[in-house]
Amino acid sequence: xxxxxxxxxxxxxxxxxxxxxxxxxxxxxxxxxxxxxxxxxxxxxxxxxxxxxxxxxxxxxxxxxxxxxxxxxxxxxxxxxxxxxxxxxxxxxxxxxxxxxxxxxxxxxxxxxxxxxxxxxxxxxxxxxxxxxxxxxxxxxxxxxxxxxxxxxxxxxxxxx
Numbered sequence: 599x600x601x602x603x604x605x606x607x608x609x610x611x612x613x614x615x616x617x618x619x620x621x622x623x624x625x626x627x628x629x630x631x632x633x634x635x636x637x638x639x640x641x642x643x644x645x646x647x648x649x650x651x652x653x654x655x656x657x658x659x660x661x662x663x664x665x666x667x668x669x670x671x672x673x674x675x676x677x678x679x680x681x682x683x684x685x686x687x688x689x690x691x692x693x694x695x696x697x698x699x700x701x702x703x704x705x706x707x708x709x710x711x712x713x714x715x716x717x718x719x720x721x722x723x724x725x726x727x728x729x730x731x732x733x734x735x736x737x738x739x740x741x742x743x744x745x746x747x748x749x750x751x752x753x754x755x756x757x758x759x
């Protein structure tokens with residue numbers, strides 16, 4: 599499904615530095631290493647895109663929270679200073695809030711990513727991972743609630759329903 603989404607959005611976005619081909623995190627802590635679906639590294643920010651098929655309903659909450667925290671600190675490996683980080687978690691699969699096609703969802707995703715890539719950093723938390731959940735199925739609401747409760751490491755900035 600990720601490839602279908604990428605085919606619908608890639609021509610409208612700058613090419614990411616990481617495109618599901620690099621691990622982030624430290625070698626000393628292999629369990630903290632993750633592979634982002636896409637990552638843009640700019641001079642003043644880091645933006646991650648995660649295509650979460652089926653809203654990652656089958657995933658453990660702790661693992662999903664760890665991935666958000668790794669996204670925030672994994673780039674800071676000595677070559678880069680820590681930068682404000684935002685992760686967009688996008689569900690391309692079934693969605694039960696309202697009727698919206700995959701093409702409409704991808705259009706909204708591109709608009710949101712471009713805004714995050716270009717807009718001033720006003721409103722971004724500089725130390726915690728900023729997160730947008732887009733089109734998450736209600737059965738995976740526990741992931742959103744867990745992210746909201748993880749106030750020391752995550753800031754849920756936006757939910758698109």
